[in-house]
Amino acid sequence: MGKIIVGKAADITAGKMQKVTADGKEILVVNVDGNFYAMDDTCTHAGASLSEGTLEGAILTCGWHGAKFDCKAGKLHAFPAKIKDLNSYKVVVESENVFLEL
Ligand code: FES
Secondary structure, eight states: OOEEEEEEGGGSOTTOEEEEEETTEEEEEEEETTEEEEEESBOTTTOOBGGGSEEETTEEEOTTTOOEEETTTTEEEEOSSOOOOOOEEEEEEETTEEEEEO
């Protein structure tokens, strides 16, 4: 378990995504309406980086084949095939900085 700094909360504004490498994993931190969420950056379909996808509200759409994930829990929201959910991670904001807890 560790706490990894992602960046300043003021820099990751609503609708923004920030990819970080932590503990050997690529993790995507997103700001949805002022709340931060984190999940695996690698799409469970064919391995695209979800940081290159698009975020609309809490729904993150993979740029390769369009899988949609709900950022609030990393769960698959919509895709024609059954693929795995993303692992999600805890995010905390302290002293105006965003941290991942792994
Ligand atoms: S790699 Fe993400 S939908 Fe195919």
